Amino acid sequence: MTAADDQPLLVAEGLSKWYGRQLGCRAVSLDLYQGEVLAIVGESGSGKSTLLQLLSSQLEPSAGRVLYRMRDGVTRDLAQLGEAERRFLFRTDWGYVHQEPIRGLRMTVSAGANVGERLMAVGQRHYGNIRDTATDWLDRVEIDRSRIDDAPTTYSGGMRQRLQIARNLVTEPRLVFMDEPTGGLDVSVQARLLDLLRGLVADLGLAAIVVTHDLAVARLLSHRIMVMKDGETIESGLTDQVLDDPREPYTQLLVSSILPP
Ligand SMILES: Nc1ncnc2c1ncn2[C@@H]1O[C@H](COP(=O)(O)OP(=O)(O)OP(=O)(O)O)[C@@H](O)[C@H]1O
Numbered sequence: 386m387t388a389a390d391d392q393p394l395l396v397a398e399g400l401s402k403w404y405g406r407q408l409g410c411r412a413v414s415l416d417l418y419q420g421e422v423l424a425i426v427g428e429s430g431s432g433k434s435t436l437l438q439l440l441s442s443q444l445e446p447s448a449g450r451v452l453y454r455m456r457d458g459v460t461r462d463l464a465q466l467g468e469a470e471r472r473f474l475f476r477t478d479w480g481y482v483h484q485e486p487i488r489g490l491r492m493t494v495s496a497g498a499n500v501g502e503r504l505m506a507v508g509q510r511h512y513g514n515i516r517d518t519a520t521d522w523l524d525r526v527e528i529d530r531s532r533i534d535d536a537p538t539t540y541s542g543g544m545r546q547r548l549q550i551a552r553n554l555v556t557e558p559r560l561v562f563m564d565e566p567t568g569g570l571d572v573s574v575q576a577r578l579l580d581l582l583r584g585l586v587a588d589l590g591l592a593a594i595v596v597t598h599d600l601a602v603a604r605l606l607s608h609r610i611m612v613m614k615d616g617e618t619i620e621s622g623l624t625d626q627v628l629d630d631p632r633e634p635y636t637q638l639l640v641s642s643i644l645p646p
């Protein structure tokens with residue numbers, strides 16, 4: 386453990402985003418530590434995806450900034466990074482699980498290649514090792530290894546989402562952004578995927594920011610939670626505390642309408 390380990394991995398300060406005159410989110414601040422999972426919850430249109438894209442520097446903020454502690458321990462303002470540095474972060478330090486698996490996969494190459502090319506991007510060259518690691522990861526996400534040479538076009542929705550997760554986690558990133566990772570899946574598939582995600586996050590000790598409109602997902606996966614409404618943070622804190630004893634009327638409504646009593 387170095388001195389930098391007690392510093393946050395990521396800090397957002399006063400993030401706002403306007404799409405022209407339409408507000409995306411306003412004055413959002415947060416911090417995230419290594420190994421911590423933060424859930425961002427809120428109703429449709431509350432600004433969750435906007436915020437995730439700002440945090441992962443895929444969208445430029447109208448105001449505010451995002452600081453990130455690089456592997457060398459130096460904290461950098463993401464807006465100050467060059468394009469090459471930003472791409473390097475995405476290849477090595479970060480994963481991004483899209484709500485739509487087709488946005489996060491290469492649909493026409495094999496599942497093995499989808500996982501393997503991430504390894505090649507971080508410098509692995511040995512074909513046998515890459516294939517072994519890819520096979521191991523298909524096992525971990527419970528995809529039958531006999532499907533390794535099939536393209537994701539031949540996969541079901543749940544299998545695609547699990548493949549996307551394998552592709553993102555194989556390089557053991559330090560931080561993973563997930564936008565509705567279990568959205569659009571049926572309930573039994575969702576439950577297994579959540580179990581799987583929870584195990585992987587704990588095993589790898591990675592930090593994650595998970596956007597979901599599903600409080601049960603937040604409860605299962607996250608240590609801390611942030612509730613958004615109309616682009617602003619309404620309430621935040623430890624997940625169990627916020628969900629068991631919400632202070633804000635809006636959060637109380639959200640909790641009582643979705644979770645069983
Ligand atoms: N490209 C865009 N152009 C204009 N307005 C946008 C754009 N993207 C998002 N918005 C607006 O910003 C606000 C927040 O949208 P955002 O997609 O972040 O919400 P969300 O919480 O992710 O919703 P959902 O749960 O439906 O995915 C909404 O009012 C939306 O209409």
Ligand SMILES: [Mg+2]
Binds near residue numbers: 435
């Ligand atoms: Mg969204």
